[in-house]
Amino acid sequence: MGSRYGNNGNKIKLKFDFRSDTVTRPTPRMLSAMLEAETGDDVFNEDPTVNKLQGKIALLANKEGSLFCPSATMTNQLAVRTHLTQPPYTVLCDYRCHLVNYEAGAHVTTLQPENGLNYLTAETIKKNLILDDDIHHSPTKLICLENTLNGEILSIEEIKKISELARFHGIKLHLDGARIWNACVATGLSLSDYCQYFDSISVCLSKGLGAPVGSVLIGSAQFLKKAKHFRKMYGGGWRQAGILAAGGLYALEHHLSGLKTDMENAKYVSEKIKSFGFTITKKTETNMVWFEIPKSYNFSVEDLKVQLEKFQCVIFGGKYDYECRLVFHHEITKEGCDLILEGLQNCVKTFATIEKDNLFEENDKKKYLNL
Numbered sequence: 001m002g003s004r005y006g007n008n009g010n011k012i013k014l015k016f017d018f019r020s021d022t023v024t025r026p027t028p029r030m031l032s033a034m035l036e037a038e039t040g041d042d043v044f045n046e047d048p049t050v051n052k053l054q055g056k057i058a059l060l061a062n063k064e065g066s067l068f069c070p071s072a073t074m075t076n077q078l079a080v081r082t083h084l085t086q087p088p089y090t091v092l093c094d095y096r097c098h099l100v101n102y103e104a105g106a107h108v109t110t111l112q113p114e115n116g117l118n119y120l121t122a123e124t125i126k127k128n129l130i131l132d133d134d135i136h137h138s139p140t141k142l143i144c145l146e147n148t149l150n151g152e153i154l155s156i157e158e159i160k161k162i163s164e165l166a167r168f169h170g171i172k173l174h175l176d177g178a179r180i181w182n183a184c185v186a187t188g189l190s191l192s193d194y195c196q197y198f199d200s201i202s203v204c205l206s207k208g209l210g211a212p213v214g215s216v217l218i219g220s221a222q223f224l225k226k227a228k229h230f231r232k233m234y235g236g237g238w239r240q241a242g243i244l245a246a247g248g249l250y251a252l253e254h255h256l257s258g259l260k261t262d263m264e265n266a267k268y269v270s271e272k273i274k275s276f277g278f279t280i281t282k283k284t285e286t287n288m289v290w291f292e293i294p295k296s297y298n299f300s301v302e303d304l305k306v307q308l309e310k311f312q313c314v315i316f317g318g319k320y321d322y323e324c325r326l327v328f329h330h331e332i333t334k335e336g337c338d339l340i341l342e343g344l345q346n347c348v349k350t351f352a353t354i355e356k357d358n359l360f361e362e363n364d365k366k367k368y369l370n371l
């Protein structure tokens, strides 16, 4: 199936896969760059391609260095482990963040955004810091932010305030920036604009950027020396990793600006979905569209999943009955956008006709619309 970078050479004809941007496969040009990569033993710091990637990311972030790792779970966990050596301590973050929900193992305090906001403010964080030395408490030593979170951008102004608060109290600040590239492209801010406020940053090469494997941990030389030690301990000391680093380098050089197309596609689909009567539940600011199926529509995400298969589109089904997430990436072409819209429209029509025969449902619908 296509990609905006041409046919990716995969023999399996996959459908348009809206489940995540992790599904993106290497393009033929990326694969040739990987085949041609110069390699060496990275445990000895001798892989020239890994060194090139790490140098490039450090330069983009305007930090002392960076460390290439197999996954963002590893870069996040290395950051937590490296920042926190001496217990007791508390890590503070948004209750929806990846670090807590999908990376078993970290001991953390999770906060809900207040006042109907969709992001944590410095004010909310300030109220929840543990600063005393009461022996029953674990002082806050690390704050982790995620940007983007559910496809929404955390404003640089708020980050600045949180950073000032953290620095004032000697608390470290980590950014889970798996999708920071999408935020950069949407806001026009650079990686270093964001990174200046953080002690460490984790970025993904294998999501929207489309490299097959890899995340990079960014920070000071001293921090990275320790992180590298832990990476080895966890079994992440890899040898001729330059083949993978070459995929990451290629992605950075050729796929970054394409994230803008993903954002435009997401916004296009989001507007249309709204006009079909679905509720957009999170701001469509980057490459994700979150929407809810009105109860009156009489179908669930699971039904939608089955219907959309007929339109060559794959979505996640089942986790939440009525809320659905679509993720845009380079394998979702314009054709894919139009197909999913056609599928959605068709679903509404199909179930609406069933509904008309059912008076009880009609009354229910009226009640719902009056709310």
Ligand SMILES: *Cc1c(COP(=O)(O)O)cnc(C)c1O
Residues within 6 Å of the ligand: 070, 071, 072, 073, 074, 076, 098, 099, 146, 176, 177, 178, 179, 204, 215
């Ligand atoms: C995907 C993701 C991760 C984990 O990345 P893996 O490489 O799959 O381990 C961490 N944080 C965020 C925000 C992510 O989206």
